[in-house]
């Protein structure tokens with residue numbers, strides 16, 4: 001990406017092993033993320049450009065001498081961060097705070113160097129032609145992110161949930177909340193095709209209105225007090241303000257949309273009503289391991305969020321289609 005709206009496909013040198021703990025992964029599927037659209041709207045023009053993409057599944061081509069858990073030929077899922085799996089944060093399950101980790105940003109490509117391969121990569125027993133590839137790719141980001149929202153909000157059988165946002169993360173936050181047993185799940189989104197998919201994923205109610213009108217609707221649907229949890233899957237300030245409006249006193253707001261603001265009401269608005277604010281990046285290995293059997297055994301089909309597939313050369317068109325909302329989420333086939 002060379003600047004807002006300027007995505008180009010270029011030939012770069014192949015990545016190579018640099019550390020003994022690296023793996024080289026040939027990318028079988030990658031995709032464009034809603035969060036890639038933020039720089040697509042705002043990145044200042046640059047001469048050198050920057051590589052893009054943080055979601056990928058693929059086949060291990062080579063490993064460094066210290067890698068023990070994956071071998072060439074293994075099919076693997078990479079969460080959108082890399083991590084050692086052994087530091088104090090990794091042992092607590094918070095891999096995105098790994099003391100030696102980082103975040104991928106070069107996955108819209110034919111191959112990726114994966115640092116700390118033993119901590120990062122999760123093997124999946126599938127072939128490159130598996131019909132499950134789209135669903136497996138959601139374990140790289142959008143499903144584990146939606147799941148993270150639900151887990152950090154404490155969604156369970158007795159919680160009511162509002163999900164804000166009908167992008168892929170929002171729809172899969174609905175799926176995750178349903179999977180964790182939530183009975184009432186209100187999905188706030190304006191695009192009927194998407195919210196219809198959200199209903200199939202488990203939303204019990206859909207509210208298309210936004211702002212005060214939307215808040216009023218959610219309150220009507222929930223006995224006047226809002227829901228005990230809110231999963232904010234957008235990242236813009238109005239979505240956060242909407243979350244404050246629909247959360248029940250004593251409840252939890254979990255944000256997994258990357259915040260595009262520095263300042264937001266966090267004083268009396270949270271304090272007065274005993275609200276908890278949580279959330280953050282969800283690329284935790286335990287989520288991949290927990291959700292993988294459900295995907296492999298067909299209990300969930302999160303890959304339904306992909307509604308367009310392009311070749312690597314057509315990636316710029318993939319960005320355009322998602323930006324114009326002609327596509328919900330674009331799968332890229334290198």
Ligand SMILES: [Zn+2]
Nearest residue numbers: 084087090098
């Ligand atoms: Zn770590």
